[in-house]
Amino acid sequence: MNVVGSLAPLAFGLAVIGSGIGVGIIVGKTIESVARQPELQGRLQGLMFLGIALTEALCFIAIAVAFIPFPAP
Amino acid sequence: MIGTPFEMNRILIIRMLVVVILVLLFWLGTRNLKLVPGRLQVVGELVTGFVRNSIAIETLGEKDGRRFMPLLFTIFFLTLGLNLTGTIPGLQIASTGLIGMPIIMAVVAYVVFIYAGLRRHGFRYFKNQLILPGVPIALVPFLALLEFLSTFILRPITLTLRLTMNMVAGHMLLTLCFLATQFFFVTVLFNQGNLIGLLGIGSFAFALAFTVLEIFVAALQAYVFAILTAIYIQLSLADEH
Numbered sequence: 001m002n003v004v005g006s007l008a009p010l011a012f013g014l015a016v017i018g019s020g021i022g023v024g025i026i027v028g029k030t031i032e033s034v035a036r037q038p039e040l041q042g043r044l045q046g047l048m049f050l051g052i053a054l055t056e057a058l059c060f061i062a063i064a065v066a067f068i069p070f071p072a073p
Numbered sequence: 074m075i076g077t078p079f080e081m082n083r084i085l086i087i088r089m090l091v092v093v094i095l096v097l098l099f100w101l102g103t104r105n106l107k108l109v110p111g112r113l114q115v116v117g118e119l120v121t122g123f124v125r126n127s128i129a130i131e132t133l134g135e136k137d138g139r140r141f142m143p144l145l146f147t148i149f150f151l152t153l154g155l156n157l158t159g160t161i162p163g164l165q166i167a168s169t170g171l172i173g174m175p176i177i178m179a180v181v182a183y184v185v186f187i188y189a190g191l192r193r194h195g196f197r198y199f200k201n202q203l204i205l206p207g208v209p210i211a212l213v214p215f216l217a218l219l220e221f222l223s224t225f226i227l228r229p230i231t232l233t234l235r236l237t238m239n240m241v242a243g244h245m246l247l248t249l250c251f252l253a254t255q256f257f258f259v260t261v262l263f264n265q266g267n268l269i270g271l272l273g274i275g276s277f278a279f280a281l282a283f284t285v286l287e288i289f290v291a292a293l294q295a296y297v298f299a300i301l302t303a304i305y306i307q308l309s310l311a312d313e314h
Contacts, residue, residue, distance in 0.1 A: 046127065053297035057231055060238035 008066035015062035022055040088168045091154045124149050124299065132303040133310070141306055144185060148178060149299040152236065156291035159244055160284050167291070170240035172233065179232040182302040187225075190309030198309070228305060232298065239294050243287045250280035 030048040034041050102117030124146050129138035152169060159167030169175055190198040202224055203217040257273030 049293055050297060050300060053235070053293060056239075057235040060242065061231065061234045063242060064234050064238050 012059075012062050012066050016059045019056055019059040023052055026051045026055060083164075084166055084168060084171060087158055087164045087166060088155065088174070090164075091158055091168065092151075095150055095154050120150075121146065128296075128299050128303050132300065132307045137306070137310060141185070141189075141303070144181075145299050145303055148182065148302060149295050152178065152298050153292060153295035156240060156295060157288065159240060159247070159291065160287050165244075165247075167240040167244055169236055169294075170244050172237050175233045175236040178236075178298070179229040182232060182298075182305065183229040186302070186305040186309045189306050193310050202309070232301065236294055236298055239290055243283075243290055246283050247280065247287060250276055250283055254280055 026048060030044050033044055098113075099117060102113040125138070125142055128149070129142045129145050132138075133141060155168040155174060157167075158164045159170065187198075190202070194201060203220045204213055205216065205220070208216055253276040254273050257269075257271075257276055261269055262271070262273065
């Protein structure tokens with residue numbers, strides 16, 4: 001059986017598993033902290049967005065790699 | 074004119090338009106500075122205050138915050154303005170979605186943080202950054218290599234790629250949704266009369282939702298770029314523990 005196609009979407013899909021878990025952990029921890037101390041909500045929201053942007057940076061770098069035309073051997 | 078470095082295409086026109094609009098907004102906002110501000114001045118003060126308090130003074134402290142404030146301000150508003158053009162219906166391309174502009178901004182941030190560190194500490198700056206105190210002497214070469222890679226090579230690369238690929242991915246998502254809408258409404262509904270074309274309403278709703286998400290991501294990426302530059306400068310300027 002011949003399966004022909006490109007592995008790039010598969011690789012990208014595997015790469016975002018880690019990012020997805022990471023973002024979930026960040027947001028969950030922020031919600032937990034706000035539940036303990038509601039007056040810190042403004043500051044913690046800023047930190048949460050910063051953390052999300054840094055975690056998702058790696059999945060965007062993964063999609064950039066998917067666009068590089070690697071030469072076939 | 075095509076072929077020389079000065080050729081014009083749509084993207085260059087969009088970038089120049091955004092820069093002209095930004096300069097115009099800020100010039101008009103600061104023209105007759107009154108103590109009780111008029112409307113445009115209020116907006117200008119609000120956003121400048123946001124950049125100064127949340128980004129510059131928060132991470133860098135009072136003195137250094139004011140010193141680096143023009144750079145951070147420029148980076149934030151340039152990124153925000155260029156990102157937002159991806160959502161305006163006439164000009165559909167986010168000017169930071171092409172890798173040239175983020176490379177320039179990342180190189181500027183790179184040069185600034187290395188310059189700030191060298192100015193404050195002299196050539197001991199490299200020793201400070203690469204060799205962390207309290208590390209056993211056997212691990213120092215390995216750790217120095219890792220820190221060198223992470224600080225001097227990966228930082229500008231990740232700054233560039235984060236901004237570019239965020240905008241590229243958003244642009245492709247929006248293109249997908251709008252093309253799906255056009256396909257459903259025009260080709261299926263009008264040309265073939267098939268009622269499945271009513272799915273175009275769903276894809277149009279998706280397109281609107283993703284446009285809102287795109288606006289949010291534009292603002293967020295501008296904020297993240299500015300605050301990461303501020304953090305890198307602060308890490309360069311920090312004294313040893």
